[in-house]
Amino acid sequence: MKKGTRNALLGFVAGAAAGALTGILLAPDKGSKTRKEISKKVKNVSKDITDTLSEKVDHLKEQVNEVVNEMRGKAKDAEEKVKEKVKEKTAAESAKATN
Secondary structure, three states: OOHHHHHHHHHHHHHHHHHHHHHHHHOOOOHHHHHHHHHHHHHHHHHHHHHHHHHHHHHHHHHHHHHHHHHHHHHHHHHHHHHHHHHHHHHHHHHHHHO
């Protein structure tokens, strides 16, 4: 993951957590209700992070697959060029040998 993307993601997570925690702690509720709210918010933020990371991983996998396929194509083209050069060289050597 790029450094900028990672920093943005961490900033988002930290901001979301700080905002949720501040809102809950400043609310005039009972302790048990506050703990339930904190637990619920943590679960929601965790789910959001997991979803975001899953999307980033899927996108990265797609990019890697594209690069791998492109490299395979280039390798195959190079292999065919080498085979053609070998055939040409072999044909030229055979022609010299028969003369």
